[in-house]
């Protein structure tokens with residue numbers, strides 16, 4: 001690899017050497033992105049009690065549409081898949097209509113937007129749910145930890161019910177249904193499977209939460225089966241694998257997730273999903289170097305996030321360590337993040353007291369440069 005100043009040169013697909021940085025266009029699953037800055041999926045808890053996104057969420061996303069790619073907050077594929085207060089769903093007509101307003105607002109400004117599909121599995125409390133049934137999980141093991149409920153304050157996660165083998169195809173179909181609603185119904189450019197952070201797909205992957213003895217538990221091959229089947233169903237429902245991405249966070253202990261060999265598990269997953277030609281793999285950095293191990297094993301487009309600043313993002317992109325840089329908290333607080341990064345302007349500081357509160361404060365009111 002040659003170097004020109006501080007920026008290295010990468011071989012482009014036509015064999016020429018060219019410089020690439022955060023602001024270079026790229027393609028993801030056939031979709032052209034204006035730059036390599038993505039907004040991370042971030043739960044903001046502004047939906048109503050029926051899991052319908054707020055009308056003002058259209059402004060929140062549209063204000064950030066200079067991103068090469070926006071990825072939405074985690075969104076439930078079914079009432080069973082919901083667990084937190086005021087998070088949105090994509091399983092009924094009212095939700096689809098509200099999301100359509102959001103995608104229209106983003107597209108009107110030339111933005112690109114994927115919906116993150118998040119089934120919480122065992123990370124749930126009854127006070128946050130519209131159905132009385134216990135949450136489902138690979139095994140009936142309660143996740144240590146507490147979550148916020150609007151009516152009872154902090155509460156421990158509920159004890160989940162273990163899925164019967166015969167029920168799993170129905171859960172997989174929920175992800176397909178959500179994908180159809182997102183793309184054909186709500187007009188998203190694509191969908192991202194949330195297989196990170198200790199939610200249902202991640203619960204299947206990990207030895208601590210998956211103690212099944214059927215074809216979905218035990219060996220690594222069995223523990224990755226659920227995620228592979230969900231991705232197959234989602235790509236079919238999307239009509240193209242290029243409209244489906246996946247997020248993983250190997251080694252992240254969040255939500256009481258324990259795996260004996262997180263990198264090994266995810267390498268096996270890469271081998272299984274590599275041939276699918278998905279839009280992208282999105283890796284959240286957790287400090288164990290998984291993003292490097294997975295880059296070596298996975299041929300497709302790689303998005304990486306987790307505490308990145310501009311220098312790290314540019315270095316990762318120009319060296320070929322990853323293709324697109326994902327920003328979470330910085331994007332939440334800076335609607336014009338791309339412009340600020342370009343001009344090295346100071347960044348607004350995220351106010352974590354309003355991350356999950358209802359209403360527009362701390363949501364649509366962060367100032368832009370010059371405002």
Ligand SMILES: Cc1cc2nc3c(=O)[nH]c(=O)nc-3n(C[C@H](O)[C@H](O)[C@H](O)COP(=O)(O)O)c2cc1C
Nearest residue numbers: 040041042043073074284306307308327328329355
């Ligand atoms: C308020 C907030 C909500 C989040 N919600 C989600 C979520 O719904 N889905 C998800 O995959 N990650 C979620 N994350 C994690 C981010 O996507 C990202 O991986 C993380 O913030 C690290 O990136 P950063 O250091 O640039 O913020 C959330 C992060 C924040 C700050």
